[in-house]
Amino acid sequence: MCLSESLALRNPQLRIAETDVVEYSATLRTPYLRKIHYLAVIIFKPLQLTSMLLEQAKELALELMKQHGLNHWHFKFDYAKRRFGCCNESTKTISLSKHLTSINEVSVVKNVILHEIAHALVGAKHRHNSIWKQKAREINCEYTSCYVPKDINSVEGNIVAECPKCGFIHRKYRMPKRITSCGKCSNKFDKERILNFVRLQNTDS
Ligand SMILES: [Zn+2]
Numbered sequence: 001m002c003l004s005e006s007l008a009l010r011n012p013q014l015r016i017a018e019t020d021v022v023e024y025s026a027t028l029r030t031p032y033l034r035k036i037h038y039l040a041v042i043i044f045k046p047l048q049l050t051s052m053l054l055e056q057a058k059e060l061a062l063e064l065m066k067q068h069g070l071n072h073w074h075f076k077f078d079y080a081k082r083r084f085g086c087c088n089e090s091t092k093t094i095s096l097s098k099h100l101t102s103i104n105e106v107s108v109v110k111n112v113i114l115h116e117i118a119h120a121l122v123g124a125k126h127r128h129n130s131i132w133k134q135k136a137r138e139i140n141c142e143y144t145s146c147y148v149p150k151d152i153n154s155v156e157g158n159i160v161a162e163c164p165k166c167g168f169i170h171r172k173y174r175m176p177k178r179i180t181s182c183g184k185c186s187n188k189f190d191k192e193r194i195l196n197f198v199r200l201q202n203t204d205s
């Protein structure tokens with residue numbers, strides 16, 4: 001098994017081209033530097049992938065908001081772990097969970113954005129009633145309930161935690177019984193890397 005394969009197996013989000021590794025290791029002659037480099041690849045590659053997706057999601061949200069006439073509305077990411085999207089009428093802000101956005105596909109994120117846009121268009125007082133549902137359908141939103149549809153990334157381990165140091169998102173099928181810390185950026189228990197696991201449930205509150 002080559003290095004990129006073994007890294008990819010340990011972390012399915014991580015896809016490193018063999019050429020990346022070969023290219024760098026050729027320039028790093030000493031084993032010590034090579035070790036540092038591999039560590040950098042392990043830590044920074046997922047971050048890079050995550051921020052790319054977040055940037056993409058932000059652009060998509062702004063575009064859709066403009067398309068539906070939400071000209072005086074703002075967009076932001078929040079740190080919510082249990083709900084995916086949020087529509088705040090008083091601050092005229094639509095926000096997406098950074099955690100959930102980074103582990104889901106564009107089509108899922110798009111539906112959550114549309115779900116929140118529908119709230120913004122009809123007013124929060126309608127919650128998920130028939131008026132809101134009608135608007136959601138009108139703007140082609142497939143998520144017309146507040147619960148996580150099956151295609152949202154939560155099936156394969158809906159217990160998640162983000163490492164406070166490296167930002168890696170850890171997923172589990174069951175709530176861990178013991179306190180654990182991030183194994184991606186430290187190979188021993190570290191109280192600064194404690195993983196605060198939560199169960200993902202709703203698309204919004
Ligand atoms: Zn909703």
Ligand SMILES: [Zn+2]
Binds near residue numbers: 163164165166168182
């Ligand atoms: Zn970490």
